[in-house]
Amino acid sequence: MSNIDISQREFKHYPEKKRKIKGSSIITFIFLAMIAVAVMIPLYVIIVTSFKTLDQITLGRIFDLPTTWTFEGWNKAWSEVCSGMTCNGVKAGFFTSIKILIPSIIISVGLASVTGYALALWKIKWAGGFLFVLFICAFVPFQVIMIPLVLITAKLGIYGTFWAVAIVHGVLSMPFLTLIFRNFYKDIPPELISAAMMDSGSFWRIFGEIILPMSGNIIIVVLILVITGVWNDFLIGLTFGGFGAQPMTVILANTVITGTGAVRYNVDMAAALLTAIPPLLVYFGLGKFFVQGISAGAIKG
Amino acid sequence: MPEIIFKDLVKQYGYVTVLEDLDLKVSDGEFLVLLGPSGCGKTTLLNMLAGLVEVTAGEITIGGKDVTDLDPKDRGLAMVFQSYALYPTKTVEGNLKFGLAAQKLPKDEVTKRVNWAADLLQIQPLMKRKPAELSGGQRQRVAIGRALVKNVEVFLFDEPLSNLDAKLRTEMRLEIKKLHNELKKTIVYVTHDQVEAMTMATSIAIMDQGVIQQFGSPDDVYDNPENLFVAKFIGAPPMNIIAATIAKTGDKIFAAHAASGVSMDLSAYEFTSEPADGDKVYVGMRPEHFVIGDDISGKEAAQFELPVLYAEKPGSDGSAYLDSGDEQIAVRVETAMVKVLQQPDARLKIAFPDDRFSVFDASTERRI
Numbered sequence: 221m222s223n224i225d226i227s228q229r230e231f232k233h234y235p236e237k238k239r240k241i242k243g244s245s246i247i248t249f250i251f252l253a254m255i256a257v258a259v260m261i262p263l264y265v266i267i268v269t270s271f272k273t274l275d276q277i278t279l280g281r282i283f284d285l286p287t288t289w290t291f292e293g294w295n296k297a298w299s300e301v302c303s304g305m306t307c308n309g310v311k312a313g314f315f316t317s318i319k320i321l322i323p324s325i326i327i328s329v330g331l332a333s334v335t336g337y338a339l340a341l342w343k344i345k346w347a348g349g350f351l352f353v354l355f356i357c358a359f360v361p362f363q364v365i366m367i368p369l370v371l372i373t374a375k376l377g378i379y380g381t382f383w384a385v386a387i388v389h390g391v392l393s394m395p396f397l398t399l400i401f402r403n404f405y406k407d408i409p410p411e412l413i414s415a416a417m418m419d420s421g422s423f424w425r426i427f428g429e430i431i432l433p434m435s436g437n438i439i440i441v442v443l444i445l446v447i448t449g450v451w452n453d454f455l456i457g458l459t460f461g462g463f464g465a466q467p468m469t470v471i472l473a474n475t476v477i478t479g480t481g482a483v484r485y486n487v488d489m490a491a492a493l494l495t496a497i498p499p500l501l502v503y504f505g506l507g508k509f510f511v512q513g514i515s516a517g518a519i520k521g
Numbered sequence: 522m523p524e525i526i527f528k529d530l531v532k533q534y535g536y537v538t539v540l541e542d543l544d545l546k547v548s549d550g551e552f553l554v555l556l557g558p559s560g561c562g563k564t565t566l567l568n569m570l571a572g573l574v575e576v577t578a579g580e581i582t583i584g585g586k587d588v589t590d591l592d593p594k595d596r597g598l599a600m601v602f603q604s605y606a607l608y609p610t611k612t613v614e615g616n617l618k619f620g621l622a623a624q625k626l627p628k629d630e631v632t633k634r635v636n637w638a639a640d641l642l643q644i645q646p647l648m649k650r651k652p653a654e655l656s657g658g659q660r661q662r663v664a665i666g667r668a669l670v671k672n673v674e675v676f677l678f679d680e681p682l683s684n685l686d687a688k689l690r691t692e693m694r695l696e697i698k699k700l701h702n703e704l705k706k707t708i709v710y711v712t713h714d715q716v717e718a719m720t721m722a723t724s725i726a727i728m729d730q731g732v733i734q735q736f737g738s739p740d741d742v743y744d745n746p747e748n749l750f751v752a753k754f755i756g757a758p759p760m761n762i763i764a765a766t767i768a769k770t771g772d773k774i775f776a777a778h779a780a781s782g783v784s785m786d787l788s789a790y791e792f793t794s795e796p797a798d799g800d801k802v803y804v805g806m807r808p809e810h811f812v813i814g815d816d817i818s819g820k821e822a823a824q825f826e827l828p829v830l831y832a833e834k835p836g837s838d839g840s841a842y843l844d845s846g847d848e849q850i851a852v853r854v855e856t857a858m859v860k861v862l863q864q865p866d867a868r869l870k871i872a873f874p875d876d877r878f879s880v881f882d883a884s885t886e887r888r889i
């Protein structure tokens with residue numbers, strides 16, 4: 221042990237090195253700024269419009285701030301707007317979306333992580349062939365298999381319920397997510413798995429006690445993909461939800477497209493924002509981990 | 522008590538044969554070191570014994586029981602890996618406990634074993650830490666602890682010290698040796714480091730390209746290397762090997778070294794098969810067996826007087842490297858002599874005793 225205590229050392233300040241902005245980075249900067257503006261302007265319009273009164277909206281002048289700020293549009297959007305015959309706002313869709321989301325997450329993350337773990341770390345017959353099939357599946361467009369899937373869910377007696385939507389989501393995202401998990405688990409040092417094989421040898425125990433606790437980063441990446449994918453989906457919800465299980469996006473489309481009488485822009489904008497908020501919250505909450513998860517491989521021993 | 526037997530073991534990866542017809546017996550309580558250069562198949566062999574790598578052909582028995590197709594956890598073995606392979610999300614205690622995952626033991630027995638291993642390895646204060654918060658040496662201890670708790674009869678080590686610095690390596694070497702003496706378990710220990718092998722082993726199997734070149738006690742492989750590979754691999758600096766030609770005169774056998782013009786008298790050497798006149802051979806001489814300068818009595822089998830290329834003093838001994846004309850000859854010298862030998866144009870008179878040679882056939886490279 222050395223007897224120099226680091227905390228006792230005198231702290232010396234060095235001047236910070238100044239970074240010069242180079243020509244190429246100025247161009248990058250301008251480019252990014254233009255993209256930001258292209259996104260920000262419509263977003264600004266949507267937000268201010270949602271807080272305006274209908275009277276002010278009829279004046280046009282979409283860039284003006286609301287003269288009186290009102291939550292009327294938001295209230296109506298949440299609990300009063302009509303979708304088809306029912307007039308319960310996007311609220312109903314919100315809860316349906318949640319009901320779809322939770323089983324979707326469990327099905328897709330559950331299946332994909334276990335399958336990825338098995339493919340990456342266990343000696344499995346035909347693993348190569350199976351991976352190839354998964355790879356193909358991950359890139360089959362949904363529209364191609366839509367009709368057969370409708371028939372299958374109808375046969376199972378779940379067509380038109382949130383179960384149908386959730387299961388279709390889970391099954392369709394499983395191939396791609398499995399590839400993600402498998403690639404992540406491939407990076408786990410082989411000796412670690414060898415040690416676990418000698419210590420336990422149990423498929424589930426190794427998964428639960430060793431592998432899953434190491435999967436934090438990748439699970440967050442996958443969660444973000446699944447949550448935003450399921451929440452923003454329109455086609456699957458429309459096709460499999462029937463009238464009984466319309467997710468928020470479908471309700472939103474119905475209210476905006478099929479509104480009768482004068483178009484209430486403030487309500488429409490508020491409804492759109494309400495629908496967009498949940499995935500945004502997920503991004504803000506987990507975005508930091510998302511970047512970590514994408515860049516970091518498996519934990520090193 | 523177990524005795525490990527490998528019988529006609531073959532391992533192929535695709536069309537590459539890594540191990541070919543390997544036979545080896547490890548007696549109970551032995552400290553067997555598998556020694557060989559990187560890539561010669563040591564890890565493969567150890568992993569096959571552990572059940573982590575499939576056997577292509579052949580048979581492995583432990584204590585008379587065929588384990589060739591048994592699951593790793595059912596073989597009654599414990600293994601310490603080169604990278605330690607500690608579970609990163611578990612504490613030290615969790616790591617030790619998971620070592621017992623396959624054995625369904627009552628809770629207090631688990632606690633007892635974990636505490637016993639922790640005391641033995643002095644890792645008690647680290648129990649609540651994660652592997653990332655440990656130094657290399659500490660991780661090594663935990664890895665050994667995780668093997669010890671299993672209380673099995675056979676321990677496998679795969680280059681356990683290669684990630685440690687020199688000082689720690691020496692320390693851990695002694696510690697592992699001590700554990701073997703105390704616990705009297707069978708150990709199969711893989712390394713490419715001949716110092717580890719010579720200091721720890723009760724027997725050594727030297728491997729090259731998937732073939733066991735020699736199996737014997739450390740003294741045996743050191744003094745009587747079976748072939749040129751073993752001769753060159755064991756010892757630091759390694760054995761000097763010079764090419765020579767057999768010349769018989771009367772009942773005497775000489776080996777003539779053309780480059781230096783020296784004839785070495787091999788009459789006292791115990792040939793297993795006596796070479797014919799004119800046969801090409803390699804003569805091996807260990808650096809520490811040379812007699813130097815004034816100590817030469819004249820009764821030695823060969824005398825050289827050679828120019829010194831360089832001399833060095835890496836530790837408690839000095840080494841001089843002499844120019845024999847073709848090969849360079851390493852000689853161990855007193856440290857006091859090193860200064861003298863470092864003078865320009867220094868020459869050194871050396872001789873070699875008649876009972877220390879190793880002689881190899883030049884074409885088969887086997888000991889004769």
Ligand SMILES: Nc1ncnc2c1ncn2[C@@H]1O[C@H](COP(=O)(O)OP(=O)(O)O)[C@@H](O)[C@H]1O
Nearest residue numbers: 534537539557558559560561562563564565566
């Ligand atoms: N999974 C594998 N696939 C193909 N070849 C392998 C595999 N594992 C090891 N080998 C080859 O087998 C040989 C022996 O490897 P290994 O047993 O790790 O050597 P060592 O432990 O003695 O350094 C090497 O040539 C290596 O390339």
Ligand SMILES: [Mg+2]
Nearest residue numbers: 563564565680
């Ligand atoms: Mg190895």
